Amino acid sequence: MSKRTFVVLAEDDPEIFDSLCERIEDHGFEIETTVEAVGMLVGSMEIGQVDEIRHLSGVASVTEEMTAHIPAPDSDGPF
């Protein structure tokens, strides 16, 4: 088993955010960052356990954290 970093989005209801954070931690999700303004939690958990949190009430989506890049080719010369 290996841990991965996931982005959890809460449903669009600020009232539930705090309780969701607690409940999601109870399922083994280790919270690293939260941004309450947009209902985002970033944290890690075993990849095999992630389905446990997908179906919690108040969870809108769970996706593996992605990395954004400068969109290549940003370079000199014609292509």
Add this chain to the structure above:
Amino acid sequence: MEPEPIQELTPEQFAESHSILARPTATGAQILVLREGFDDTAALVNSVCAEYGEYRVASVEPGAELPPDIGPVYDELAIAVIDHPEPGVSVTIAATLAALDEVEDHLPEFYAFADQATGYVNGADTWGRKATGASTSTYTGAGIRVAVLDTGIDLKHPEVSSKVVASASFVPGEAVQDRHGHGTHCAGTIAGEPGITGIPEYGVAPGVDLLVAKVLSNSGSGRQRDIVDGMRWAVSEGANVISMSLGQPVPVGAPHNPLYERMAAYALGKDCLVVAASGNDSARRFGYVAPARAPADSPSAMAVAAVDQTLTVADFSNGGINPGGGELDLAAPGVHVLSIWPLPRRHRSISGTSMACPHVSGVAALSMEATGDSGAALRTRLNSNVRALPAPASDVGNGLVQAP
């Protein structure tokens, strides 16, 4: 107002411009930047040079000349130039010195081609300023705050540094100072003003206040959480426009990323318009068109494609082929775009939807200054004030962005 016709280059002028771009620009020397105030540069550098033969560096007074086998040390700047006669040795010496606490950075030295650049860019304005109508606009974006979320900015660049009203890094362990160059180039397209004779006007909205959020590392990548942090910071700093020349690939048919959509909608709710590059994953010459990347595919963000100087969609430009937000809004100049680059290089011409995106962000600032429109109303105005292009909306959106 009818947009100014774009002057086309003759084949000879075009070939000349490309030969300038293709010319090798690195001299082979290394510029060593020491900690500010360090006063024993020559001795330090020579302690390593001594392991590689007779080559040395020495302090040089302004206007004085040194023999060819002696490299200059500018004591007041704490900078040395290492130009060892044997190929590759300068890099080895600089890399050895870079491990010392006294050394802040080392960079390759480049030739400058400032004078030739005027021929390439067709006169007093870059082709991008002409094509968007920024060159004839009476607006400058004064009083409008544009946030650039990218690799940071060269805070010492004389052509843009005075425009930066706030900056912050969201990349762990890295300062705002741009060690990549991409962020500086994008910021320059929005707000730069040439400081050298012969360099044309290239900034679309030189009157704006720049907010700089470093969300991509010096190697050009960034985590979603850091990007979201940067967007929140920009909104909290009063950004009217957020310019994002970044993205992550999206499969054909995939829905938009919910996190970016929520963040873009949050910004829009605060009257802040998010403008994003569609991405450069296409190879149209082979018939392959990739879908717009995230966050450009967010319904609440504007997606920008790139066109070349003939106003043809760029070979690499991603298309509006995914439904539910993946459609394109606008096209803008994105091929051979002249802007600034971190010192000592100063200027550089590069291509990508990353270059098209800040053209739209700059025009958005001009439009906001002209009309007072912001947020969703500003987006509507930008999408309606366009120059129609003979290409489908999936290639160029509503058309070429036009300044008021």
